[in-house]
Structure formats: C-alpha cells, structure tokens
Amino acid sequence: METTLPNYRRYAIIGTGAIGGFYGARLQRAGLEVHFLLHTDYATVCQSGLVIDSIEGHFTLPQVNAYQDVHQIPPCDVVIVSLKTTQNHLLPQLLPPILQESGVVLILQNGLGMEEIVAKIVGEQRVMGGICFICSHKVGPGHICHLDYGSITMGEYLPRGITARLSQIAADFNQAGIAVQMTEDLLLARWQKLVWNIPFNGLSVVLNATTAELLNHADSRYLVKQLMDEVKVAATSCDRSIAEIFIEQMLTHTEKMKPYKPSMKLDYEAHRPLEIEAIFNQPLHLATGAGIKLPQMMMLYRQLQFLDTQNRLKPTN
Amino acid sequence: METTLPNYRRYAIIGTGAIGGFYGARLQRAGLEVHFLLHTDYATVCQSGLVIDSIEGHFTLPQVNAYQDVHQIPPCDVVIVSLKTTQNHLLPQLLPPILQESGVVLILQNGLGMEEIVAKIVGEQRVMGGICFICSHKVGPGHICHLDYGSITMGEYLPRGITARLSQIAADFNQAGIAVQMTEDLLLARWQKLVWNIPFNGLSVVLNATTAELLNHADSRYLVKQLMDEVKVAATSCDRSIAEIFIEQMLTHTEKMKPYKPSMKLDYEAHRPLEIEAIFNQPLHLATGAGIKLPQMMMLYRQLQFLDTQNRLKPTN
Known part of the structure; x- marks a missing residue:
C-alpha cells in the first residue's frame, strides 16, 4: 500500500x-x-x-x-x-x-x-x-x-x-x-483527549455549566477529577497508559482557559443530537467488555442519553 | 418519662x-x-x-x-x-x-x-x-x-x-x-422513604424531569433502580434491611402515579435551598462511615450540591 x-x-x-x-x-x-x-x-x-x-x-x-x-x-x-x-x-x-x-x-x-x-x-x-x-x-x-x-x-x-x-x-x-x-499512537491520543471530553462535555450538559463553573465549585471539580480517573482506568482496556501527571496538567490547563462551553453543550443548546456514541458509549463498551467497572462514567452516559432524548422531543424548551 | x-x-x-x-x-x-x-x-x-x-x-x-x-x-x-x-x-x-x-x-x-x-x-x-x-x-x-x-x-x-x-x-x-x-421502627421507615426520595428527588432536579419521564426512558429508569439498590445497601449501615420486593413495588406504584414533580424539584424551580443535607448527605455519611461505597448516590449528591449553589446564585435563570 x-x-x-x-x-x-x-x-x-x-x-x-x-x-x-x-x-x-x-x-x-x-x-x-x-x-x-x-x-x-x-x-x-x-x-x-x-x-x-x-x-x-x-x-x-x-x-x-x-x-x-x-x-x-x-x-x-x-x-x-x-x-x-x-x-x-x-x-x-x-x-x-x-x-x-x-x-x-x-x-x-x-x-x-x-x-x-x-x-x-x-x-x-x-x-x-x-x-x-x-x-x-x-x-x-x-x-x-x-x-x-x-x-x-x-x-x-x-x-x-x-x-x-x-x-x-x-x-x-x-x-x-x-x-x-x-x-x-493515535489511540493513546484519542484516550488522552477523552480525559478532557468525558467530564467536561458530559457535565457541562447535565449541570448546565461552563468549564470555569465546573472547576470553581468543589463538588463538580471533584466529579471532573473522578471521571478523569475513570477514563484513565478505562484506557487500560486498550493497553494504553495515561499518567497521573497528565491529568493534573489537564486540570491546570483548563483552569487557565477562558470559561468555555464544550461542543456537546453547544449541540445541546442548539437541540442537535449529542455525540454520546463516540465519546461515551464506545469507550464504555471497550472498558466494560474488559471487565472494568466505571460507575460514574456509566451514570453520566445514562443521564446524557435521557437528556438527549428529551432535548430532541422538546426542541423549543 | x-x-x-x-x-x-x-x-x-x-x-x-x-x-x-x-x-x-x-x-x-x-x-x-x-x-x-x-x-x-x-x-x-x-x-x-x-x-x-x-x-x-x-x-x-x-x-x-x-x-x-x-x-x-x-x-x-x-x-x-x-x-x-x-x-x-x-x-x-x-x-x-x-x-x-x-x-x-x-x-x-x-x-x-x-x-x-x-x-x-x-x-x-x-x-x-x-x-x-x-x-x-x-x-x-x-x-x-x-x-x-x-x-x-x-x-x-x-x-x-x-x-x-x-x-x-x-x-x-x-x-x-x-x-x-x-x-x-421509625428508622426503617425513614430508610424506606429514602428508597423513593433519593432517586426521584435527585434525578428530577438534575434531569429536569417528572417521575413519569424518569420511568419512561430506559436509561433514567435504570438509574432510578440502581440508586434504589444503593439505598438498600446503605440502609445496612444502620442494620436496616429493605427487601427487593419493596423496591419492585415502589417502582410499580410510582408508575401508576400521575406524572409528579418531587418536592426537591419544586424547591429547585422556586430557587429555594434544596434538602440535600437530610436526604443525601446524612444517609451517605452513615453509610460511608460504615465503609460502604455508593458511587452513584455520591455523584448525584455532588451534582445537586453544584446545582443548588448555582440556582441560588442565579435566582432568575
């Protein structure tokens, strides 16, 4: 070839x-x-x-x-x-x-x-x-x-x-x-990006918040970190290793960003379908298939599935 | 006395x-x-x-x-x-x-x-x-x-x-x-009521939904059931036992109710403080103190803490 x-x-x-x-x-x-x-x-x-x-x-x-x-x-x-x-x-x-x-x-x-x-x-x-x-x-x-x-x-x-x-x-x-x-290693890069996308895309929709709001409240910041830790564990299902320091740097970097609405939040506000399949379901499928338990990612996934359905049923809500 | x-x-x-x-x-x-x-x-x-x-x-x-x-x-x-x-x-x-x-x-x-x-x-x-x-x-x-x-x-x-x-x-x-x-056994009765309150009060706020909407979508219904199962486990921290049949009956009963906004949802819509301390934090405190892990209740608790703060900051949102 x-x-x-x-x-x-x-x-x-x-x-x-x-x-x-x-x-x-x-x-x-x-x-x-x-x-x-x-x-x-x-x-x-x-x-x-x-x-x-x-x-x-x-x-x-x-x-x-x-x-x-x-x-x-x-x-x-x-x-x-x-x-x-x-x-x-x-x-x-x-x-x-x-x-x-x-x-x-x-x-x-x-x-x-x-x-x-x-x-x-x-x-x-x-x-x-x-x-x-x-x-x-x-x-x-x-x-x-x-x-x-x-x-x-x-x-x-x-x-x-x-x-x-x-x-x-x-x-x-x-x-x-x-x-x-x-x-x-494209797959490692994709998992690394998911360390950001999964918490921020998901929580910005469920909690109606920007990146800055999520990081400025102790409880949502804790959830962001917990979800990042779950993505790190999930990546091992593809034999990919994400360093703890990578997660710390991503948090620090996001804090320095201007308050930002992730793409999934913009899609939600515009009543477009959410990219749940690629960003949540595929990673969950790979990880749970390898026997890894991801209770918080799974809960966020199910919350988004519900909100996506409602959001498309009620386009002017 | x-x-x-x-x-x-x-x-x-x-x-x-x-x-x-x-x-x-x-x-x-x-x-x-x-x-x-x-x-x-x-x-x-x-x-x-x-x-x-x-x-x-x-x-x-x-x-x-x-x-x-x-x-x-x-x-x-x-x-x-x-x-x-x-x-x-x-x-x-x-x-x-x-x-x-x-x-x-x-x-x-x-x-x-x-x-x-x-x-x-x-x-x-x-x-x-x-x-x-x-x-x-x-x-x-x-x-x-x-x-x-x-x-x-x-x-x-x-x-x-x-x-x-x-x-x-x-x-x-x-x-x-x-x-x-x-x-x-008042304490058993309180835990039994929490089997309903924790999923429906919490998810109705986070997902902006009535009881009927939560039960009619497969993913939110699954979360309701998972949270009920966690409350059942949490109750063991107080030596209280909730039967599986009790949970099933509560689901069936709620399905027969008219679509209903739980009190926490009404409080949220009126920008009143949410009863998170009594309904979430106290049960979590008792259970986690006994070494019980409740990842979904804990996540819902943190989501509510965030939303409660934002809701009081933005009274006209």
Whole structure:
C-alpha cells in the first residue's frame, strides 16, 4: 500500500462547520486546492464564500469550491471527515466517490470507533485520525468563529508509525499556520483527549455549566477529577497508559482557559443530537467488555442519553 | 418519662406549608386546638385564614390561631415540625418556648438526622417522627393544594415501640380523616422513604424531569433502580434491611402515579435551598462511615450540591 501522496495534493472537507470550515479555509488560504462539501449552508457559501473570524486574524474566502453532491467533487488525496460523529452513518455514501485510489481519509472527530467505521468503507490502510485542540464554532452559514488554540495531533490508524503521507499532510497544515503534533499512537491520543471530553462535555450538559463553573465549585471539580480517573482506568482496556501527571496538567490547563462551553453543550443548546456514541458509549463498551467497572462514567452516559432524548422531543424548551 | 398525653391535646404547627398547613388544617377542622407558626404568610392568614384545595374536599378555615412569634403560642402537647429541613437550624429557638413539659415533638420531614437534632434540644424521649406519603404543595400564602394520597407512618424515636402517646396522636389524625400507620421502627421507615426520595428527588432536579419521564426512558429508569439498590445497601449501615420486593413495588406504584414533580424539584424551580443535607448527605455519611461505597448516590449528591449553589446564585435563570 502506497503511503506517499503525490506532490500536488487535493483536499476535500466533508462537513464544513466549526472544524472543517476553519481548517479547510486555512488550507485554501495557504494555496492548497480544497473542495468543500456543504449541506444547509451551500447557497450562502456559493454566494458569499467562507468567513473566518479568528484570533489569529479575520479573513474571507469570497470564492470556494462548494458542493452539495459528492459525485461533483473530483477525486481527492486527503479527505477530511469533520462531520459530527452523529452523521457518520452517511460516510459509506460520501467517501467512496471522492477518495483517490492512493488517497487517505483524515478523521478530525472526538471519541472512539470512527477509524473502525471508515476502515470498513475504504480499507484500514487508507485511514488516519486527528485530534483537534481548538475552540471554534459556527456562528452562521459559512461563518466560523475561532476563539482559541488550533493545533492538531495526527496519526496513522494502521500501520502505526510516522509515514511519509503523515509528514506531507502535517507540512500542508504547517504551511497553513496550523501546528501539528505527529503521533505514532493515535489511540493513546484519542484516550488522552477523552480525559478532557468525558467530564467536561458530559457535565457541562447535565449541570448546565461552563468549564470555569465546573472547576470553581468543589463538588463538580471533584466529579471532573473522578471521571478523569475513570477514563484513565478505562484506557487500560486498550493497553494504553495515561499518567497521573497528565491529568493534573489537564486540570491546570483548563483552569487557565477562558470559561468555555464544550461542543456537546453547544449541540445541546442548539437541540442537535449529542455525540454520546463516540465519546461515551464506545469507550464504555471497550472498558466494560474488559471487565472494568466505571460507575460514574456509566451514570453520566445514562443521564446524557435521557437528556438527549428529551432535548430532541422538546426542541423549543 | 411520661409517654401518655393529656386527654385534651393542644397542637402546634411549626412550618405552615404544604405539609404542616394541610395536616394542621385537617386537625383543626376535626375539632382539635391547633396553633400555627407562620412567617411570610402571617398577614394573609390572619386576614383570610387557611384555604385547602383537596381531592378529598375543598375547605377554608376563615379563622386560625396564627403567630409570628413562638413566645405568643401557649404550651403545646404535640409540636409538629413541618419546616423544610433546610430551616432546622432555627429549631433551638422555636421548640423550647412552646413544648409542654409532658409534650412531644413530631417531626414530619424527609431524610435522616432530624430526630438527633431535635433530641439534643428537647431530650431524646420527647421526639417522634413521621413520614408523609402525600402530594401537596403551597400555591400561595395560606393556600395549600392537596393532589393525592395523605397517609403518615409514625413512630417513636426512643424508646422504640407503640406508646400510648403515639396511639393518641394517631387517633387524632384518624379523627381528621388521615390514615396513620404506627411503626415500631421509625428508622426503617425513614430508610424506606429514602428508597423513593433519593432517586426521584435527585434525578428530577438534575434531569429536569417528572417521575413519569424518569420511568419512561430506559436509561433514567435504570438509574432510578440502581440508586434504589444503593439505598438498600446503605440502609445496612444502620442494620436496616429493605427487601427487593419493596423496591419492585415502589417502582410499580410510582408508575401508576400521575406524572409528579418531587418536592426537591419544586424547591429547585422556586430557587429555594434544596434538602440535600437530610436526604443525601446524612444517609451517605452513615453509610460511608460504615465503609460502604455508593458511587452513584455520591455523584448525584455532588451534582445537586453544584446545582443548588448555582440556582441560588442565579435566582432568575
């Protein structure tokens, strides 16, 4: 299997929102060829392009390659999946028409289990993943607001290791001003991100709170820490080890952040489906399958399942 | 110590709300002498009396013995404590002036630890407790709405047993049309009530839901059952045994109830302090002191502590 991409690399963005819209626009601004798949924002983006309000400098791309139909997109070398994981059931229809024979899919989503889904569609050797450390959200059609951070940790799914194509893609992102950390262990990076996502995404929804509010009250802060400790134990089910110091640093780092609403909280407020499957159910499934008990993660998971159902039943509540 | 009350029995109601207002009014309507301590509703009740909207028949008491100051109340044989437990810090000032030497305090509150507080004030042999099975709430000053049920389980604190005075008080309530179950084991009855209160009070606040909504979703129903199982285990710390069939019956019974907002949910919506200390912290304290691990009760407790703080900080949220 080829793990080197051609010198001229064509990108596709599947899901032009807070993540895909931001990174895609930065890649295009840096001179790369980028094709954007859009759904509800298609008409606006055809007319007005993409607007990025960013702490690193505002910019507009008046003209972008926008599509409603994947069959109109030319074959691409790197197909970035930046949909919500709740849309991943669409991937069997979306990926095959646009992925170049020697191309690769780069999954920029949180949680676990997405690489396995994509591997079944395109083959396990055409899959990469990335974990984005970014505060951004869509404020309107084709209009992304980037508040803070922006780096990506990227790695191969199989085979593990720093391949030529991984370095090529990292170089493209670097050219676009995006810091990339290449990892030989994508799964470890995914579990590490879950140390943050599970407590903060989950509790922000259940307790209607920002990161700062959760850390400033002794009881919720204790729950954050307990949940992080459970994620650490859960990771051992995949033979991944998370150091105690990593957890301490993540708490300290989050304290220094501006008060922040995690993506699941924003989804909840917008009455969108919550990414419970990828962020909670897949990790729980792996860990409980290995006989690990996670009472607090499990309780939070069940609370979110309830709230997600109610939230979609009562859209104007 | 005298455990018989005089033939002519004078009642005081400390806390004339959903519980004390309803039972006190029923006792007075049945011909008993009742004295009501009031706070914010004093002026209205002096002017208009007590209004009871009840499934068992509406009635008004145009004239009641209403007081703002305990020192104006004559010595009483039975002092009913029906304040919120969050007000129990006031009891050292409220009880001594009105409790007859041979009288008894009857605590109609949910949770644990109240008898111990009152015993320290009036002596452990002048304490009784009751658990109310009632759906009622205050709809306005001196205006109580009684939706369903109404029976009370009553017992002595120390010594345990069916005393003469317990039978006398039960007879007074019976005369007022209130069913009373006399118990030789008040503490068991309190733990049994917690099997209901801990899941439904707690989850109704955290998940913004009625009893029916909690039971109709598989995940929240599972949490209800898990929490009930934890309360069953917690009760063993006090050498009290709750049968599995009791839990099953409680679930079935709650399913047959109309959709219901537990008192803690009503308190939360009205931005009143939540009864977390009596209903969660005391049981947790007893059980964890005995080395019992209760991860889900503990998590729910911490979530409520956070929400209670936020709810009082943001009164108009």
